[in-house]
Amino acid sequence: MSETASSAPAAIESLEGVIDGIAANARRASLLIQNQPAASIDKALLAMASCLESDKARLREENGKDLEAGRRKGLSGAMLDRLALSDKALASMVTGLKEVAGLRSPVGDVFDERVRPNGLTIHKVRVPIGVIGIIYESRPNVTVDAAAICLKSRNAVILRGGSEAFHSNCALAELFSRSLLEAGLPAQALQFIPTTDRAAVEMLLRKDAEIDLVIPRGGESLIRMVVEKSRIPVIKHYKGVCHVFISRNADLKKAIPIALNAKAQRPGVCNAMETLLLDSGLDLQVRKIIAAELIDKGVTLFGDDESRALSGAIEPINEENLYNEYLDLRLSIITVNGVEGAIAHINKYGSRHTDAIVTESEDEAALFAERVDTASVMINASTRFADGGEYGMGCEIGISTDKLHSRGPMGVEDLTTYKWVVRGNGQVRG
C-alpha cells in the first residue's frame, strides 16, 4: 500500500476525480484522433523520435532519480539494467518509433462487402478500438513502444507504468504529448497516470464506459490482479510454457539446433522453451545426444524416470514443475509416446502460447498443428520466432494467449476493430 491509500478520505476522493478526468479526456481524445490523417500520426511518432535525441540530457536526469531510488531499494543489477535509459535503450526506442511510423495504417480498410436481396449494401470498415489502457511494470521502453502502436492505430492510450520507472515514464510521456501537439494532434490522446498509488489501477479498471481495452504487461501476479479487478476487456498472456516435441521422425540436424535455440538463446523471455518432449520411439542414443547437448550448454534438466536414464545429470521432476515458466537455463524433459502423447501433454500442461514439433512426417506435423490448442504452432522452427517482428508485423504490443480478438503476437491491426455500415434507399423491416 502506498502513502495515499492510507491517508484521509479526501485524498482518495481526489484521486478518483483525477482518474475520472483522465478517462473522460482519453475518451474525448479518442473520438478526435480516430479521424486524423495517418500522416499526422506518423509525424507525431517521428517528432517523438527526435525528442528522444534532443532531450536526452533531461531524460537522463529523470532516469537518474529512478536509478538512484532503485539502488537504494536494492534492485538487482539486471533490474537496474532494464531501468536504465542507456544510449542503446534510447536508440532502440528511436528505431522502433521510425519503424512504426513507416507501417501502413489499416484504419479505414473496407472488407466483408455484401449486397442483400432487399438492396441493402453492407460492409465492415476498420476503425480504432478507442481508448486502450496499458498497465505495465518496470521497463520504461514500454511507455514509448506501447504508446507508439496504440497511437499508430489511432487509439487514445492511458499509460500506467511501474513505480520503479516513475520519473523516467513521466518524462517520456511528457515528450510524447509535446510530439502529438507538434503534429497538430490532441495531446490528451496520451494520458499518463501521475501517481504510483495502487488504488489508481483499481479505479481505472472500473472505467468500462470510457476505456475499451486493457493490456497488462508484466509478471503473472500483475496480470492476474488486472483480470480479477477489471470490468474492461483484457487481452493478456499469463506465461509462456512453450514446448518442443522431437518426434521419432525428426531430422536431428534440425532438432538439436532448434532445441538449443528455443531454450538457450534468450531463456528469460516468454517464447523460450520450458519443456522438451522426446518421443519414446526416438533412438535411445539420439535422445542421449540431445540431453548431452543441452547439459553442455549449461541447461539444468529436470526429467521423468524414462528421461533421467539419458544422463546421470538429470534431476527428478515433480508434476507441478510441468506448469513452470522457468525463465532461465532450467528445462523439464519428458518422454511421451509419439505425437499423440505430445499433444495430450501440451493440452494438459501448456499455456497456449507457442509449441513446436520437429518432424519430417507431413501427417504428424498436420496432426500436431490441428490438435494442439496453442496460439502459435511451429513446425521445424524454434519457438523463439513467436514475435510480431518475426511474423512480419513490424512491431508488437504483446502476445495474447486468449482466444478472443487476437491470438499470438499482436501488432497495429490487432488494436483495431470494425464498424458495420449498412446503406439503403429507405428500406424498412417487414
Place this chain on the structure above:
Amino acid sequence: MSETASSAPAAIESLEGVIDGIAANARRASLLIQNQPAASIDKALLAMASCLESDKARLREENGKDLEAGRRKGLSGAMLDRLALSDKALASMVTGLKEVAGLRSPVGDVFDERVRPNGLTIHKVRVPIGVIGIIYESRPNVTVDAAAICLKSRNAVILRGGSEAFHSNCALAELFSRSLLEAGLPAQALQFIPTTDRAAVEMLLRKDAEIDLVIPRGGESLIRMVVEKSRIPVIKHYKGVCHVFISRNADLKKAIPIALNAKAQRPGVCNAMETLLLDSGLDLQVRKIIAAELIDKGVTLFGDDESRALSGAIEPINEENLYNEYLDLRLSIITVNGVEGAIAHINKYGSRHTDAIVTESEDEAALFAERVDTASVMINASTRFADGGEYGMGCEIGISTDKLHSRGPMGVEDLTTYKWVVRGNGQVRG
C-alpha cells in the same frame, strides 16, 4: 438466495464439485469436437430438429411444469407466452436448426499467408474458440438456438438458463445430448447446469482455465452481474439505445417510414429506436408531420423544449431519459444542430449498438458513418436491420456492443478464433 446457498458447507462443496466436473468435461469435449467433420455436426443439428418433433409430448409435459410454476409465481401473460413451447415456438426452433445445419463452416479456413525472408511460411487457420458459456434468462428457445450456433462452430457449450424455464431447458438439453451421440459426437460437448442455484453462476465465471468465452443474454442487470464476476472474457451488449437522425437533407418519403419502422414495428427489441434526432435545419412543418405520424402510431413522445413546440402532446424530458432503453412505444425526441450535433449527441448518450442517418447528402452520410462510435451505422435504412439474419449470416448468437473480437450481430464465424501455423526447415533465431 436459493435453498442450496443457505444449506450446510458440505452442499456448497458438492456444488463446486459439480461445476468443476462440468467445466473439465466441457474442456475435454472441446478438444474432441474441434476436429470432427462438419458433416457430423450438421447431422447432430438435424437429429435435434427431428427430436423436437418426435419428443414433442415429453417436451410439453416438462414445459407444463414450468408454466404451472410460472402461473403460481404470477408471471405476466407476456412472460408465460415467451416461456411456452407452443407449436409455433417449436417450429421456429426446427427451422433455425435446419438453417444453421445448412450454413458453411468456416473452421479450417486458411488466411493471412506470408513468407518471411528467412524462409518461414506463416499462415493463420480458423479454429473454434473452445468452450463457450451461455448465461441466459427465461426463453427456452435460447437453449436450442445458442447451442446450435456454438456446436456449428465446433465449440463445446455450457448452458445456464433461467430458473423459470428449468424443466423445459433440462428436457431440451437432454435431447441435444442424445442428438450429439446419434451423430457420433461427444455428448459432453453440450453441458447443462443442473441447478437453479445462483452460486453456480459465480463458480462458473471463475473457471477461466476451462471456459474461453461467456455470452450473457438477458436484461441489463444479469449482464452487469456477469461482467462484474467474470474472470472469463465476456461478449455482450447492455442495451440498445438506438438513434435515428433525420437530416435537413433527408428525403421525407424515406424518413417517415424509417422512423415509424424503427420505433413501432417491434418496440421491445434491442435494435428498435429509442431517440429520434431532428435537424434544426429541417423545415418546421416537416418536423411537425414527423411528430404527428409517430403520435398517430400510438407512440408517446418525450422532448426537449424545441421539440415540444412540434405538438402539444409531447411530454417534457429530463436528461436521464436520454440513456433509456424504453423497449415500448415511448420515444425521446431531440432537436440537434445538423449532422455534427447528431454525432455529438449519439457519442454522448448512445449505447454503441445501432444508429441511423436519413439524408440525401453523400458527404453528410460519410461524416456520420465515420464519426459515430457505434457497432452498426445505417444510412437511409431502419435500425431494425441490425440482425444476423438480415446481414446474411444465417443466424445470430447475439449482438455485441463491445469493441473486441466481434461487433454488432454475431454469427458462426464470430465463435471462432485462429491459430498461427509457422512452417520452417530448421530455422533458429539469431
